Amino acid sequence: MARQAYPLPRDLHPAAWWAWALGLAVAASRTTNPWLLLTIVAVAGYVVVARRSDAPWALSFRLYLWLGALIVITRVVFRIVFGGAEGSTVLFTLPEIPLPEVAAGIRLLGAVSAESVLAGLYDGLRLATMVVCLGAANALANPKRLLRSMPSALYEVGAAVVVALSFFPQLSESLVRVRRARRLRGDVGKGVRAPRSLVIPVLEDALDRSLQLAASMDSRGYGRAGGLDRRTRATTGTLLVAGLVGMCVGVYATLDTLTPRYLAAPMLVVGLVLAGTGFVIAGRRVQRTRYRPDHWHAAEVAVAACGLAVASVLVAVGEGASAATLVPAVVSATWPPLTWAPLLGVLIGTLPAWVSPPPRPTHVSADADRMPAGAIA
Amino acid sequence: MIELSQVSFWYDGASDATLCDVDLSIGEGELVVVTGRTGAGKSTLLGALNGLVPHFTGGHLEGTVHIDGAVTSANPPRELAHLVGVVGQDPLAGFVTDVVEDELAYGMEQLGLEPQAMRRRVEETLDLLGIADLRRRSLRTLSGGQQQRVAIGSVLTMHPPVLVLDEPTSALDPTAAEDVLATLSRLVTDLGTTVVLAEHRLERVVPFADRMFFVDGRGSVNDGAPADVLANSPVAPPLIELGRYAGWDPLPLSVRDARRHAVGLRGRLSTAPRPVARARATGEPLLRASDVVVRYGTAVAVRKVDLEVHPGSVVALMGRNGSGKSSLLWALQGSGPRHGGEVSVDKKDPKSLSRGAARTLIGLVPQTASDLLYLESVAAECAAADAEAWAPVGTCRALLEELAPDVADGRHPRDLSEGQKLSLVLAIQLTAGPRVLLLDEPTRGLDYAAKTALAGIIGALRQQRRAVVVATHDVELVAAVADDAVVMSDGEVVANGAARDVLGGSPAFAPQTAKVLGPDWLTVDQVRQALS
Numbered sequence: 046m047a048r049q050a051y052p053l054p055r056d057l058h059p060a061a062w063w064a065w066a067l068g069l070a071v072a073a074s075r076t077t078n079p080w081l082l083l084t085i086v087a088v089a090g091y092v093v094v095a096r097r098s099d100a101p102w103a104l105s106f107r108l109y110l111w112l113g114a115l116i117v118i119t120r121v122v123f124r125i126v127f128g129g130a131e132g133s134t135v136l137f138t139l140p141e142i143p144l145p146e147v148a149a150g151i152r153l154l155g156a157v158s159a160e161s162v163l164a165g166l167y168d169g170l171r172l173a174t175m176v177v178c179l180g181a182a183n184a185l186a187n188p189k190r191l192l193r194s195m196p197s198a199l200y201e202v203g204a205a206v207v208v209a210l211s212f213f214p215q216l217s218e219s220l221v222r223v224r225r226a227r228r229l230r231g232d233v234g235k236g237v238r239a240p241r242s243l244v245i246p247v248l249e250d251a252l253d254r255s256l257q258l259a260a261s262m263d264s265r266g267y268g269r270a271g272g273l274d275r276r277t278r279a280t281t282g283t284l285l286v287a288g289l290v291g292m293c294v295g296v297y298a299t300l301d302t303l304t305p306r307y308l309a310a311p312m313l314v315v316g317l318v319l320a321g322t323g324f325v326i327a328g329r330r331v332q333r334t335r336y337r338p339d340h341w342h343a344a345e346v347a348v349a350a351c352g353l354a355v356a357s358v359l360v361a362v363g364e365g366a367s368a369a370t371l372v373p374a375v376v377s378a379t380w381p382p383l384t385w386a387p388l389l390g391v392l393i394g395t396l397p398a399w400v401s402p403p404p405r406p407t408h409v410s411a412d413a414d415r416m417p418a419g420a421i422a
Numbered sequence: 423m424i425e426l427s428q429v430s431f432w433y434d435g436a437s438d439a440t441l442c443d444v445d446l447s448i449g450e451g452e453l454v455v456v457t458g459r460t461g462a463g464k465s466t467l468l469g470a471l472n473g474l475v476p477h478f479t480g481g482h483l484e485g486t487v488h489i490d491g492a493v494t495s496a497n498p499p500r501e502l503a504h505l506v507g508v509v510g511q512d513p514l515a516g517f518v519t520d521v522v523e524d525e526l527a528y529g530m531e532q533l534g535l536e537p538q539a540m541r542r543r544v545e546e547t548l549d550l551l552g553i554a555d556l557r558r559r560s561l562r563t564l565s566g567g568q569q570q571r572v573a574i575g576s577v578l579t580m581h582p583p584v585l586v587l588d589e590p591t592s593a594l595d596p597t598a599a600e601d602v603l604a605t606l607s608r609l610v611t612d613l614g615t616t617v618v619l620a621e622h623r624l625e626r627v628v629p630f631a632d633r634m635f636f637v638d639g640r641g642s643v644n645d646g647a648p649a650d651v652l653a654n655s656p657v658a659p660p661l662i663e664l665g666r667y668a669g670w671d672p673l674p675l676s677v678r679d680a681r682r683h684a685v686g687l688r689g690r691l692s693t694a695p696r697p698v699a700r701a702r703a704t705g706e707p708l709l710r711a712s713d714v715v716v717r718y719g720t721a722v723a724v725r726k727v728d729l730e731v732h733p734g735s736v737v738a739l740m741g742r743n744g745s746g747k748s749s750l751l752w753a754l755q756g757s758g759p760r761h762g763g764e765v766s767v768d769k770k771d772p773k774s775l776s777r778g779a780a781r782t783l784i785g786l787v788p789q790t791a792s793d794l795l796y797l798e799s800v801a802a803e804c805a806a807a808d809a810e811a812w813a814p815v816g817t818c819r820a821l822l823e824e825l826a827p828d829v830a831d832g833r834h835p836r837d838l839s840e841g842q843k844l845s846l847v848l849a850i851q852l853t854a855g856p857r858v859l860l861l862d863e864p865t866r867g868l869d870y871a872a873k874t875a876l877a878g879i880i881g882a883l884r885q886q887r888r889a890v891v892v893a894t895h896d897v898e899l900v901a902a903v904a905d906d907a908v909v910m911s912d913g914e915v916v917a918n919g920a921a922r923d924v925l926g927g928s929p930a931f932a933p934q935t936a937k938v939l940g941p942d943w944l945t946v947d948q949v950r951q952a953l954s
Contacts, residue, residue, distance in 0.1 A: 100521075101560050189520060208518070226793035228757045229786050230850065231778035231810045245796045249836065254515045261516030264472050265577065266503030266532030336527030336540045407558040 052344065052402035056098070059186030060194060061345035061401075065092075066182030068352025069394050072359040073174040076371040077167040080383045081359075081391055082174045086113070088394040089181040096397065097184050098404035109180025113173030120169025124161050127151060132160025132376065164375040194339050204267065208258065212251070219250040277326070284323030291316025347400040351393055358390025423584060423616045424448040424471060429485035430641070431466060431475060440466045442641025444485075448633075450583070451614040453607065455627050455648070457657055458637035459869045460839045464620040467637060468586050471618060472506035473499045490583060504533055507577025509587045513569040514562070522564075522572050523548075523557045529580040540579075547575045551605055566743040567598025571605060578609070585609065587619040591626065592866060595742040595895045596930050599626055606630065622869045625659035625898065625934055628652070629676035649673040657870050660898055661934045663946045680938045687949075688939055694952040696942050708733045708767065708889045709754065709784070709858045715762035716749040716913075723749035725913040726763065731858065731889040736880055738900040738921060739893040740931060741910035747893040748789060750910070751860045754891070755786040767858055778810070785856035789863045791847040792835070800838075800846060801831040811854040822849035825879055841872030848879065858889045865896040877902045901925060901933040901944035 066089070073085050090106075097103040125139075141155035182188075189210060192203040223246045262268075295313025298304040363371050373381035426446040432439050440463040448454055456464050469475035473494035476483040487494040489505050499508075507529075510516045519525045526547055530540045548554040551571045556564065561572065570590055577585065590606075591599035607630045609615040621627045628634075634651040636644040644651055649672045652662045661680055665673040668687050674680035707730040716724040724746045731737050739747045752758025754765055756772030757780075765771055772780040788794070797803045804818040811817070822829060826845035829838065835846060844864055851859065861880075865873055873896070880903045883890050894900060900907060900921060907924035909917040909931070917924050925931050926941025935943050943949055 101563065187520075193524075204518075222790070223793045225752075225757060226788050226790070228777050229755070229781065229788065230794055230807070231781050231854070242796045246793050257510055257512060257515035258518070260474055260478055260499075261508070261510055262518055263478060264474060264499040264503060264506070264508040265518075265529040266500050266580070267518075269500045269503065269532055333531050334534050334537060334540065336524065336531055336537065336544070338537075405558065407560070 054403045054405045056190075056339070056404055057096075057186070057348060057401050058194070058339040058341055058345045059188070059191040060339075061341075061348040062186040063182045063191060064349035065352035065394070065397055066178045066185075068349075068354070068356040069181070069391075070175045070178035071356040072391060072394075073171060073178060075356075075359045075363045076387070077171050078371055078373050078381050078383070078387075079167060079170055080381060081371070081387055082167075082170045084388065084391045085174050085394070086177050088391060089178055091395055092398045093181045093184050096401055096404060098407060100187065100407050102187050103184045106180050106184040109177050109183070112180070113177045116173040116176065117166065117169035120172070121162060121165045124165030125157050126154060131164070132158040134159040134377070136162065160375050160377065167373070167375065190339070193335070200333060204262075212255070215254060216247065216251055220247050223247050223250070281323050281326045284319055284326065288316050288318070288320025288323055291319055344401050348397040351396045351400075355390055355394045358393070359387055362387045362390070423450045423452075423490060424618075425486075425488040426470070427486055427488075429470065429483065429487060431470065431481060431483050433479070433481045436481075439641045441470070441643070444641075444643050446635065446643060446645055448616060448618065450616055451610055452632045453610045453617045453630055454619070454633045454635060455624070455631040456618060456620040456635045456637060457622070457624060457651075457655070459639055459657060459871065460622070460841065460867065462637045462639035463641075464637050465588055467635070467643065468508075468588055468618065468620055470494065471584070471586050472502050472508050473497060474508070500532075503529060503582075504580055505582055506584045506586055507580060507582035509570075509573045509577060509585070509590060511588045511592070513573035516573060517561050517569075517576075520561050522553065522559055522561060525561060525572055525576045526579050529576060533580060543579045543581070547579050550578070550608075551575045552601075565598070567594050567601055570594060570598070570602050574602070574605065582615075584616045584618070587617070589620055589622065589867075592622060593743075596626075596897065597742060599895075603627060603630055622657075622867070623659075623896070624652075624657070625661060628659060628661075631675075648675055659870075659934065660946055661938070664935060664938065664949065667946060667950060677934060677937045680934075684938050691939060691943065691949065691952060697944075697948040697952065705732070707731055709765075709891070710767075711754055711763065711765045713763035714750065714753050714760060714765065716746070716753050716759055717761050722913050724753060727910075727913075727915055729754075729891075729908065729915075731891060733857070733889055734884050734887045735905045736884055736890045736892065736903050738904035738907045739891060739910065740895070740897075740900065740907060740924075741916075743895075745910045746913040747910055748862055749913075751786060751862050751891065751893055755784055755860055756780045757786070781851070781854045781856060782811070783856055784858040784860065785851035785854060786860040787844070787847050787851055787862060787864060789866070791844050791864075794847050794850060795835040795843070798834060799831065800829055800833050800835060803835055803846060803850065807850040807853045813853050813855070818849050818853040821852050822846060824882075825849055826875075839872075840867035841869070841875065844868070844872075844876070845879075856888070858891070859883060861890065861892045861894075863894055864892065865894055865899055873899060897925060897931050897933045898945075900931075901935070902947070907931075 069085055069089055073082060076082065090110075093106050097106070135156050135158050138156045139154040142153040144151060144153060189207050192207050195203045220243070223243055227242060291312055293316070294308060295310070295316050298308040298312060359371065362368065367384060367386070370382050370384045371387060424447065426444055429441055429444045430439050431441040444467075456467055458464050466475055469479060470483065470487055471489065471494075475481065477498045483495065489502060492502060492505060494502065517525055518528050523544060526544045527540055530543065535543075548557055551574065553568065553571055553575065556568060556572070561569065564572065574585070574587070574590070587606075590602055594602065603626055606617055606619070610617055619627070628648055631648045634646060634648045636651050636655050636657075638644060652658050653666070653673055658666070661675070661677065662673055665680065665683070668683070670683040674683055709729070709731040711727065711729040714724055714727045714729075715722070727750055729737075739750065741747055749758065753760040756765070756775070757777070760773060765773065767783045770783060772784050775783070795803055797806060800822070801819070804822060805815070807818040808815050822845060825848055826842050829842050829846065835843065838846065864876060868876065877899060880890055880892070892899070892904065904921040906919065907917070907921040908915055909924060922941065922944060925933060925944060926936050932941070933944050935945055935949065939949065
């Protein structure tokens with residue numbers, strides 16, 4: 046079989062993109078080094094630009110960048126307002142506002158040191174980078190498609206989440222529409238009655254739409270019992286709920302060291318087994334099928350592995366001897382250090398821009414099957 | 423295929439039955455049009471066909487509805503999904519996924535079809551409806567007509583023998599509506615699908631109908647051939663009215679039939695005085711707009727549009743969905759964005775005034791008029807409107823009394839019919855006493871009687887020397903009320919002139935009377951006047 050020169054355009058399995066982005070986010074959570082954090086943002090941005098489609102949700106990445114900037118600014122402003130005097134390099138001094146005895150320990154304004162501003166900046170940057178990573182996943186893979194690839198036993202829950210997800214854009218849409226319409230009734234946008242005059246039409250609209258959607262889903266067969274009898278449904282339901290409760294208790298006990306140990310691993314295992322059985326029984330009986338399910342190929346493995354690699358390199362460096370390079374000191378204002386190992390680790394994250402196939406265009410042009418003129422010449 | 427026997431239905435708490443002892447039978451491959459006034463029970467009848475009534479709506483149903491052997495009382499709608507495909511009024515509200523292809527597959531996934539079969543049916547349906555190039559598009563970015571066709575496709579993939587549609591063309595421009603109806607008639611003739619559809623605007627649907635149900639609002643359903651039902655129905659398109667006036671028998675259902683009958687009538691009209699076009703107003707226009715630009719990002723919604731409206735004149739704004747009509751109206755009123763050009767009403771720019779002052783100059787009734795209503799009773803809305811406009815107490819109520827005398831003070835605005843809601847919003851906007859009134863798609867959801875009432879209101883506003891601009895798809899309304907017509911396309915004005923010149927000559931915009939009698943005659947009223 047002849048090797049293909051390049052991968053055919055196709056949409057990657059959404060889970061692969063989410064694994065990659067979560068890997069970057071985990072890496073970001075491990076460091077406050079601004080060089081590394083900015084590199085992670087750059088890596089995420091580069092891959093998004095290289096591999097996003099032209100669907101509306103792919104354009105949301107810019108919003109996440111703005112949100113990140115807002116987070117950094119808020120963080121720094123908070124540092125300045127609430128006592129920014131740790132450290133010796135005082136940048137400037139604002140008039141301090143004296144507070145009553147009750148609020149002892151809180152300082153408003155006053156001297157602002159470079160160190161505390163830096164600490165705020167690093168901290169904000171870390172959170173912002175994690176948000177940008179999630180934004181990248183959102184732009185590359187429609188979260189609704191991710192929900193569609195859930196195990197078939199969870200289909201109904203997934204559908205409910207999908208509907209809830211589309212509810213919010215609709216709500217903001219009708220809010221904009223109603224607010225615009227309210228202006229037509231004159232300057233009633235102020236005063237006590239204003240929120241009420243907005244909320245009531247918006248909620249009515251939302252309720253109407255939900256009812257219409259429910260009617261539409263019902264008449265298109267959502268929740269058909271098929272041949273499933275009541276008892277099997279009850280059994281699988283009980284198994285699933287018991288399993289999930291068991292898993293929750295187990296996870297809590299594992300993380301919280303004060304809980305008795307016999308609640309930790311055993312509970313987790315029992316929960317997993319129960320839920321697994323429920324999944325299998327439910328999945329076997331499910332009458333539903335899936336249209337063009339996403340498959341897991343080599344490119345997906347590679348993309349997910351890149352995310353995992355980034356995360357593990359940073360975790361390993363953090364556990365190792367040179368952990369200090371990940372968390373630069375802010376006791377005195379110095380340039381944060383940068384070493385090769387974590388930097389190269391983060392750069393692994395750019396590989397998906399080459400190893401993944403380009404996305405399929407959403408606009409199918411009418412003459413797509415006509416050969417371009419250049420191909421003949 | 424469908425059998426209703428002795429069906430009666432009451433909504434919870436209602437004293438009168440919405441449907442009363444209805445016996446109907448619909449055969450395979452029939453196209454049935456359900457008609458009747460707003461609120462008469464058309465949607466209830468449609469809902470009963472797949473069990474949404476009473477399983478989803480509540481209420482009490484007596485009698486039995488059989489669909490292909492299955493009884494709706496024993497099966498909830500989801501178990502009938504493979505038998506009856508239902509398309510609601512607002513296609514966007516019924517979409518579950520967000521890409522065309524997934525939406526088409528959704529129903530089949532619920533039925534548990536084999537992936538191979540699903541793939542094949544999706545392709546077939548894309549071709550059948552002519553939407554193959556939209557397959558990967560996001561549903562929200564489609565135009566109204568495209569959305570409606572995707573909604574039809576999304577139930578067709580389940581291969582249901584029965585298709586039920588609630589007002590499939592009410593929000594569409596004339597061309598898109600023709601497309602949807604052509605698709606439906608193709609399903610009936612090629613696949614033998616049984617189609618039941620409810621519609622207010624009968625003028626386009628009637629030629630396709632095999633039978634017609636007239637729901638009279640008192641519970642009974644009149645079943646018959648379209649010509650027989652329409653002969654004594656109070657709801658009738660202009661073609662039927664013309665036929666009734668001229669005494670043609672059988673009544674013509676299509677323009678073609680009518681033209682054959684009309685030879686004699688055309689002869690009589692050739693000697694009759696032509697309807698006089700009212701002299702185009704000259705002098706100082708009340709509303710003057712020049713070079714208006716509205717942009718959304720890189721998309722230009724309105725591209726350098728000029729418009730002049732004189733006092734006492736009615737201008738109709740037409741054009742396909744998304745051609746920039748609404749954006750232009752909002753920009754003229756001053757509440758919407760305007761990125762260039764000038765607007766003056768009475769030499770003042772509404773954008774530079776406060777919102778309260780602007781609405782005393784120029785008022786707008788938006789497409790979803792109910793967005794303006796937020797109180798619990800008609801009386802409270804009227805009182806609030808008086809306060810907002812600094813008008814004497816009772817002004818709004820008095821206006822409403824003129825527009826719609828039958829609206830009680832204590833009613834909740836939400837429970838009013840579409841026509842009554844529109845009257846209430848009109849009254850609220852007129853309370854401020856604007857010299858110019860802009861109406862955006864006011865005929866949506868109105869039946870013929872409510873539309874006649876609206877035409878009367880617009881006529882009265884003209885008498886008061888106010889100026890009215892109506893954006894609408896409804897050519898019959900334009901023919902009845904407009905002096906001038908402006909056609910927009912892609913944000914630009916492509917035609918601007920006397921309504922008779924713009925409408926009469928155009929195949930898409932000509933009203934039925936003009937199609938039958940020639941471009942001079944736009945309405946049946948004109949014919950009546952000329953011959954009396």
